[in-house]
Amino acid sequence: MxxxxxxxxxxxxxxxxxxxxxxxxxxxxxxxxxxxxxxxxxxxxxxxxxxxxxxxxxxxxxxxxxxxxxxxxxxxxxxxxxxxxxxxxxxxxxxxxxxxxxxxxxxxxxxxxxxxxxxxxxxxxxxxxxxxxxxxxxxxxxxxxxxxxxxxxxxxxxxxxxxxxxxxxxxxxxxxxxxLRRPWTPQEHSHEHAPRTIARSRPFVLLVVSVSMAGFAIYAVVIALVPLLSERGLSTTTAAWALGLGGVGQVFGRLGYGWLSARTGVRGRTVGVMLAAAVTIVVLGLVPGPALALVAASILAGAVRGVFTLLHATAISDRWGPAGYGQLNGLMTAPLTVSAAVSPWVAAWLVAPIGGYPPVFLVLAAVALVAGALAAQTGQKATAERVFTVKAP
The missing domain is CATH 1.20.1250.20 (MFS general substrate transporter like domains)
Structure with a gap:
């Protein structure tokens, strides 16, 4: 291995x-x-x-x-x-x-x-x-x-x-x-845990929506951070250092994920990470300074971003096991990728109508907060009795 x-x-x-x-x-x-x-x-x-x-x-x-x-x-x-x-x-x-x-x-x-x-x-x-x-x-x-x-x-x-x-x-x-020549045997799954059944379940749909919303907020912050800090009066060099140190925070967040995973349940962990994202984004949006406080908030936001990457990677297997992981992860990753791609554009577009980057960060924090609320309703199993019925038009 x-x-x-x-x-x-x-x-x-x-x-x-x-x-x-x-x-x-x-x-x-x-x-x-x-x-x-x-x-x-x-x-x-x-x-x-x-x-x-x-x-x-x-x-x-x-x-x-x-x-x-x-x-x-x-x-x-x-x-x-x-x-x-x-x-x-x-x-x-x-x-x-x-x-x-x-x-x-x-x-x-x-x-x-x-x-x-x-x-x-x-x-x-x-x-x-x-x-x-x-x-x-x-x-x-x-x-x-x-x-x-x-x-x-x-x-x-x-x-x-x-x-x-x-x-x-x-x-x-x-x-x-x-x-990558190791033997690959497709893993069997019961009808109850077939990818199609899981994909139509309420817990899975809510998980996809919540992860996409959280990703929208988290990845928008990466691009919008330097303009925000510039509005706060920080020099471009200091803002760049804040962004770079956020990457260091991301490393520490990933290092700590194993500890977090061993001590929390999958639903509580998901909600906690999204609420932590909301809190760090709020701090960045509300705290005017000094520069040290803003840099510290950037590091914390980076740590949350690092944890979120692994939360996304393990969200399917932690709930429904490894069978069908590729298909289910593809279904979850698709809207997350789109939301991450468009979020910087949306954040930049909002600046003019709502009056600057600090209010934009508060909007992003609200998005992360709603994501956490939706994640609280996701379970660990998707059974045939709890699936959305798709009717032919």
Missing amino acids: RSVLSVLCLTQVTGWGIVFFAFALLSKDISADTGWSSTWVVAGFSLAQIVSAAVGIPVGRVLDRYGPRVVMTAGSVLASVSIVLLTTAHDLTWYFAAWTLIGVSMAGVLYQPAFAALTHWSGENRITALTTLTLVGGLASTVFAPLTAWLVEDLGWRQTYLVLAVVLAVVTVPAHFFG
């Missing part, structure tokens, strides 16, 4: 660093080189995330049946080819087509299939394995942000993406093909 975890740690750092984080360094160069507005440039990246969310649902079914080796190897190949196609884009139609393919590949190379692999193969040790994976995965920006910045200075964005595509192919394709 250690070899599989090592492979996934390597490929998640590489995948996140190239497929996801490199864009943050290259978006301005893309806009400057092509003449496209930053809005259109970023829209391509957002499109990829939305496509990833939609594709993640059928990918989850494939994961349950065939395992991660096929999915992640194919995803790595597609990601590498798609990034090469992106470098040849000279009009927006080709640009968006390339990002659409990258979005498909995201569903096969990022956390969803890796979580499914560790949940299936690690058994009772899945929390330790998932914690390790997300801790190492958090280093993706640390490794690839400076590498991407160094490359783009001399090569430009197109050549930089070509180099990164080669790195992605050389590292992840053989790692997934040769490193």
